Amino acid sequence: MHRRRWAILGVLMLSLLIVVLDNSILNVAIKTISTPAPVGLGASQGQIEWAINAYTLVFAGLLFTSGLVGDRLGRKKVLLGGIALFGIGSALAAESGSPGQLIAYRAVMALGAAFVMPATLAVLMNVFEREEQPKAIGIWAGGVGLAIAIGPITGGALLDHFWWGSVFFINVPIVILALILMIWLVPDSRDPRPGRLxxxxxxxxxxxxxxxxxxxxxxxxxxxxxxxxxxxxxxxxxxxxxxxxxxxxxxxxxSLDVSYFKNKVFSAAMSAIALVFFALMGVTFFSVFYTQSVRGYSPLQSGLMLLPLAAAQMIFAPRARLVVERFGNRATTTAGLVLIAATLAAFATFEADTPIWLLEVVFFLMGTGMAHIMTPTSVVIMQALPREKAGSASALSNTFRQVGGALGIAVLGSVLATTYRNGIEGKLGMLPPALRGTAAESIEATLGVAGRLGPRGKALVTPANDAFLHAMHVTALCGVGVALLGAVVTALFLPGRTPADQAGEKEGELVAVGD
The missing domain is CATH 4.10.860 (DNA Excision Repair, Uvrb; Chain A)
Incomplete structure (x- = not known):
C-alpha cells in the first residue's frame, strides 16, 4: 500500500479533470463557435459535431494501444508524455483560424488525452489495495462526473470575458501544474508481461x-x-x-481481447456505459441550443444551469458503493438507467416558456442517475480482470464511453438536424433560394440569416424556435429508448447481491442479536 496514495489520487484527478473537462467545456461554446467571424468561426452543425467527435474518436481508437504502451513503457512516462501533448494541442486549438483547423487540433489533443486516461486508472489500481479500490474508484468516477459538469460553467465564464479560443487555452497552465506534481509524486509501474502492440x-x-x-x-x-x-x-x-x-x-x-466479452457481466457493464453516454452526450448537444438559442441565456448562465448535475455527482458518486452494498450492482445500475430515461422524457415536454427550475430538477436527477451507473459499472469492469491488466480494462471502459458518446452526438445530432430541416423548410419561402439551404441547417443558421435580413428577418424567429423544440422532443424520445435498452441489459445480466454481501449482513444481524 503506497503511503502517499491519496495525494497521488489528487494528482491523477487533476490530469483526468482537464481531459474530461475539455469535452464538456466545448459544449457551451458550440453556439459561439457556430457564430460567423470575428466572434466565432462560422462552423456548421456538421462541423461542430466533428469538432466534438474528432476528439472522441481519436481518443477512443487509441485507448486500447495507449493502455498497452503504458503497461510496457511505464505508466508514469506515458502519463507525462500524454499530458504534455494535450497541452500543446490545446494551445494550437485556441488559435485555430477555421473549423477545419479546429477539428485537426482537437484530434492532436485527443492523441495526448488517450494516453492520460487509462494511465490514471491503472496507477490508481496499483497504489490502492483491493479493499480500498471501490472507494478510490468512486472518487475517480465522481471526478469524471464533476469535470463533465464544471466544463460548461468554466467555458461560460471564459466566453463572457474572452474570445472563444480561451476555452482551450485555459488547459495550458493546468497542464504545467499537473506535470510538476506528477514528476514529484506519481510512482512508475508496468505490466510484468505486457502485450504486443x-x-x-x-x-x-x-x-x-x-x-x-x-x-x-x-x-x-x-x-x-x-x-x-x-x-x-x-x-x-x-x-x-x-x-x-x-x-x-x-x-x-x-488490442481488444474479444474473449473478455464472453463474460456476460463484463459485457453488460460495458453496454451500460456506452448506452448512458450515447443518451447523455446527445442531450448535452441539444440542451445548449435550447438554453442559448431558444431561451436566450448567455454561455455563463447556460453553464451555471448544469450546477445541479455537478452537485448530484459530488454528493452521490462517492456514496454509490453504499447503495451497491445494500441493493447490489444490478438494482443500482438499472435504477440509474431508468432515472436517466425519465429525465430524457422530461426534455420531450419542454417548451420555450417552461419554468427554468424544472430544468434544474431534471439536471440534478440526471447527475444522480449517472453517479449510480458509473461507480458500480467501473468497479465491476476493473475487478473482472486481473490487476496487471488494469490498463486494458480501463482502456476498454473508456473506449466504450467515448464511442457511445460519439455515436450519441452523431445519431441524435442527425435526428435533431433532420427533424429541424423538415420542420423549417416550409417556412423559408421569404428567403432567396440561395439562402434556403444554409438557413435550414440548424436553428443557429436560421437565426443568423434572420439577423442579416434586419426587421424582415424577425418573422423567422418563432418558426425557428417551434421547429427546434419539435426536433428536440423527437431527439429526447430517441434518447429515452436508448436508456431503457441499457436498463433491460443491466437488469438481465449484471450480478445482484453477492453471497459475501448477504453473509456480511447476516453476521451483522447476529452480532446485533447477541448484543
Missing part, C-alpha cells in the same frame, strides 16, 4: 468508426439517409468494424 487493429478501429460517424452526420446534414454516398459510407464503416473484430479474434496479440 497491434497497429493494424488500431487503424481498422479508427477508420471503421470515422466512416460510420461520417455517414451518420452526413445523413443528418442532408436530411436523407437513403442518399447513396451516406449509405455507402455507413456500410463501409460497419464492414471495416466487422473486419476489426474478426482480425482481433484471430490475432495472438489483440
Amino acid at each position: 497491434d497497429p493494424i487493429g488500431v487503424v481498422l478501429s479508427v477508420v471503421g468508426l470515422v466512416l460510420l460517424v461520417y455517414g451518420i452526420i452526413k445523413g443528418g446534414e442532408l436530411a436523407d439517409f437513403t442518399d447513396a454516398k451516406v449509405l455507402a459510407t455507413i456500410i463501409a464503416g460497419l464492414v471495416v468494424l466487422a473486419g476489426f473484430v474478426v482480425f482481433e479474434k484471430r490475432s495472438d496479440h489483440p
Whole structure:
C-alpha cells in the first residue's frame, strides 16, 4: 500500500479533470463557435459535431494501444508524455483560424488525452489495495462526473470575458501544474508481461468508426439517409468494424481481447456505459441550443444551469458503493438507467416558456442517475480482470464511453438536424433560394440569416424556435429508448447481491442479536 496514495489520487484527478473537462467545456461554446467571424468561426452543425467527435474518436481508437504502451513503457512516462501533448494541442486549438483547423487540433489533443486516461486508472489500481479500490474508484468516477459538469460553467465564464479560443487555452497552465506534481509524486509501474502492440487493429478501429460517424452526420446534414454516398459510407464503416473484430479474434496479440466479452457481466457493464453516454452526450448537444438559442441565456448562465448535475455527482458518486452494498450492482445500475430515461422524457415536454427550475430538477436527477451507473459499472469492469491488466480494462471502459458518446452526438445530432430541416423548410419561402439551404441547417443558421435580413428577418424567429423544440422532443424520445435498452441489459445480466454481501449482513444481524 503506497503511503502517499491519496495525494497521488489528487494528482491523477487533476490530469483526468482537464481531459474530461475539455469535452464538456466545448459544449457551451458550440453556439459561439457556430457564430460567423470575428466572434466565432462560422462552423456548421456538421462541423461542430466533428469538432466534438474528432476528439472522441481519436481518443477512443487509441485507448486500447495507449493502455498497452503504458503497461510496457511505464505508466508514469506515458502519463507525462500524454499530458504534455494535450497541452500543446490545446494551445494550437485556441488559435485555430477555421473549423477545419479546429477539428485537426482537437484530434492532436485527443492523441495526448488517450494516453492520460487509462494511465490514471491503472496507477490508481496499483497504489490502492483491493479493499480500498471501490472507494478510490468512486472518487475517480465522481471526478469524471464533476469535470463533465464544471466544463460548461468554466467555458461560460471564459466566453463572457474572452474570445472563444480561451476555452482551450485555459488547459495550458493546468497542464504545467499537473506535470510538476506528477514528476514529484506519481510512482512508475508496468505490466510484468505486457502485450504486443497491434497497429493494424488500431487503424481498422479508427477508420471503421470515422466512416460510420461520417455517414451518420452526413445523413443528418442532408436530411436523407437513403442518399447513396451516406449509405455507402455507413456500410463501409460497419464492414471495416466487422473486419476489426474478426482480425482481433484471430490475432495472438489483440488490442481488444474479444474473449473478455464472453463474460456476460463484463459485457453488460460495458453496454451500460456506452448506452448512458450515447443518451447523455446527445442531450448535452441539444440542451445548449435550447438554453442559448431558444431561451436566450448567455454561455455563463447556460453553464451555471448544469450546477445541479455537478452537485448530484459530488454528493452521490462517492456514496454509490453504499447503495451497491445494500441493493447490489444490478438494482443500482438499472435504477440509474431508468432515472436517466425519465429525465430524457422530461426534455420531450419542454417548451420555450417552461419554468427554468424544472430544468434544474431534471439536471440534478440526471447527475444522480449517472453517479449510480458509473461507480458500480467501473468497479465491476476493473475487478473482472486481473490487476496487471488494469490498463486494458480501463482502456476498454473508456473506449466504450467515448464511442457511445460519439455515436450519441452523431445519431441524435442527425435526428435533431433532420427533424429541424423538415420542420423549417416550409417556412423559408421569404428567403432567396440561395439562402434556403444554409438557413435550414440548424436553428443557429436560421437565426443568423434572420439577423442579416434586419426587421424582415424577425418573422423567422418563432418558426425557428417551434421547429427546434419539435426536433428536440423527437431527439429526447430517441434518447429515452436508448436508456431503457441499457436498463433491460443491466437488469438481465449484471450480478445482484453477492453471497459475501448477504453473509456480511447476516453476521451483522447476529452480532446485533447477541448484543
